Amino acid sequence: MRALPRIGCACTRCALPVSGPAVCGACLKHPPPFSATVAALAYAFPVDRLLQRIKYEGRLALAEWAGTALALAVDGALALRSPDDRPDRIVALPLSAARQRERGFNQAREIAVRVSRASAIALDAPLERMGEGLPQAALPWVQRRVNVKDAFAVRGEVTGARIALVDDVMTTGATLAEASRALLRAGAVCVECWVVARTLPP
Numbered sequence: 451m452r453a454l455p456r457i458g459c460a461c462t463r464c465a466l467p468v469s470g471p472a473v474c475g476a477c478l479k480h481p482p483p484f485s486a487t488v489a490a491l492a493y494a495f496p497v498d499r500l501l502q503r504i505k506y507e508g509r510l511a512l513a514e515w516a517g518t519a520l521a522l523a524v525d526g527a528l529a530l531r532s533p534d535d536r537p538d539r540i541v542a543l544p545l546s547a548a549r550q551r552e553r554g555f556n557q558a559r560e561i562a563v564r565v566s567r568a569s570a571i572a573l574d575a576p577l578e579r580m581g582e583g584l585p586q587a588a589l590p591w592v593q594r595r596v597n598v599k600d601a602f603a604v605r606g607e608v609t610g611a612r613i614a615l616v617d618d619v620m621t622t623g624a625t626l627a628e629a630s631r632a633l634l635r636a637g638a639v640c641v642e643c644w645v646v647a648r649t650l651p652p
C-alpha cells in the first residue's frame with residue numbers, strides 16, 4: 451500500500467494536512483462536534499476510483515481492502531492514546547432507507563464491519579438517516595451543511611457512549627458533523643470520525 455496517497459502530518463481533529471501543531475487553525479477557531487478524525491488515505495487517484503467502485507459498482511471485495519486500510523490507520527492512531535481514550539462502539543454512517551434499498555448495501559457498513567472485526571470494538575447501529583437531500587457530491591461545498599441539517603435521528607441508546615463514526619470518504623465533513631451532533635444530543639460522551647479517505651481542499 452506504499453504507493454497510495456497519504457496525508458502525512460494531519461490535524462488530529464479534522465485530518466487535513468498541518469505543518470505545525472496537532473490541531474489546525476480552522477479547528478481551533480470553529481471546533482467541529484467530533485473530537486478527532488482518523489483518515490487512512492488522501493482521496494486522490496487511485497483511492498478515489500477504488501472507493502467509487504465499491505459505492506457505485508457494488509465491488510464489495512474492495513471493502514475488504516478499504517476496511518483493512520482503515521483498521522491499520524485506526525490501530526496506529528489508538529496506539530498513541532491512553533487506553534481510556536478509545537471508542538467503545540463503532541457506528542457506520544447510515545444511508546436513508548430509500549437509498550439503502552436502491553443500492554442494496556451501505557458501503558460505510560461494509561467497511562465498518564471489517565474495522566470492528568480488526569479492532570475488537572463492537573458495531574452498533576443507533577443512527578437513522580431521515581432523508582438524503584441531494585447527493586452531497588452534487589452540491590458546492592458551501593451548501594453541504596444546509597443540505598444535511600437534521601438529516602439524522604438516534605433510535606438506539608447512546609448515553610455515555612464513546613462512538614467512532616465510520617464512512618468511506620470525508621469531504622467537507624458536513625455529513626459526519628451532523629451525525630456527530632445528533633449522537634451528542636442523544637447523550638454520547640464523544641464522537642470521532644474514522645474514514646478511509648479524506649478529500650484535501652482544492
Ligand SMILES: [Zn+2]
Binds near residue numbers: 465474
Ligand atoms: Zn483541523
